[in-house]
Amino acid sequence: MITIKKELCPKWRYDLKCPYTRTPSRIVVHNTANDAPALSEITYMVNNDYEVSYHFAVDEKEAVQGLPLDRNAWASGDGHGKGNMEGIHIEICWSKSGGERFLKAERSAAALIAQLLKQYGWGIDKVTKHQDYDGKYCPHRTLDLGWQRFLDLVKKEMEDEEMLSYEQWKEYQERYEKEQAAKQVSKWAQPAVAYCKEHGLMSGDKEGTFRPQSFVTRQELAQVTMNQHKSLKGE
Numbered sequence: 760m761i762t763i764k765k766e767l768c769p770k771w772r773y774d775l776k777c778p779y780t781r782t783p784s785r786i787v788v789h790n791t792a793n794d795a796p797a798l799s800e801i802t803y804m805v806n807n808d809y810e811v812s813y814h815f816a817v818d819e820k821e822a823v824q825g826l827p828l829d830r831n832a833w834a835s836g837d838g839h840g841k842g843n844m845e846g847i848h849i850e851i852c853w854s855k856s857g858g859e860r861f862l863k864a865e866r867s868a869a870a871l872i873a874q875l876l877k878q879y880g881w882g883i884d885k886v887t888k889h890q891d892y893d894g895k896y897c898p899h900r901t902l903d904l905g906w907q908r909f910l911d912l913v914k915k916e917m918e919d920e921e922m923l924s925y926e927q928w929k930e931y932q933e934r935y936e937k938e939q940a941a942k943q944v945s946k947w948a949q950p951a952v953a954y955c956k957e958h959g960l961m962s963g964d965k966e967g968t969f970r971p972q973s974f975v976t977r978q979e980l981a982q983v984t985m986n987q988h989k990s991l992k993g994e
């Protein structure tokens with residue numbers, strides 16, 4: 760998951776930055792051709808007087824949103840074409856000098872895109888590049904490094920979103936067991952539990968608590984079996 764910080768363009772600037780409401784139909788990827796973090800890119804975009812705008816800037820730490828997604832942007836040089844009118848425009852930061860910082864920003868962008876694709880129910884085919892709309896060589900550094908490689912990063916993020924990591928699974932498992940352990944004896948089982956307690960049949964839990972709704976381990980079962988066996992033999 761990537762955190763999205765909202766630094767939205769004030770409404771009185773909509774005429775200049777995002778005059779049209781629309782329904783988005785695609786993602787458009789850019790490189791900033793600059794060396795600044797996401798927050799600076801968005802603040803600069805929102806406050807300058809150029810008819811230039813985009814929805815997100817992403818750096819190695821966060822995604823910053825500057826425009827609402829139901830409004831257009833002026834980013835892909837195609838006038839009132841599908842890029843500007845229907846694209847969700849994402850600028851990847853630190854692309855002027857590249858390096859580790861840029862590669863990390865690219866990974867953040869891939870995570871943001873995976874999130875948006877999921878949100879809109881879109882496939883990877885909805886991820887386009889600025890170049891597709893007016894021929895400009897943008898996202899330049901991402902293209903230099905390989906467009907397919909970037910799409911693969913997005914696909915990887917989509918898969919990771921769907922799968923639990925081992926750590927997450929373990930966390931859920933522990934949480935579930937704790938919840939179960941805190942539950943009281945069900946009404947229907949109360950006579951049986953009382954009987955077992957009375958005759959010492961279920962003793963041997965190392966926690967010393969009965970935890971009626973928790974799972975039984977094989978060693979606990981062995982203890983119970985021995986208790987029963989001994990009691991049958993009159994020991």
Ligand SMILES: [Zn+2]
Pocket residue numbers: 788789790834835889897898
């Ligand atoms: Zn661009």
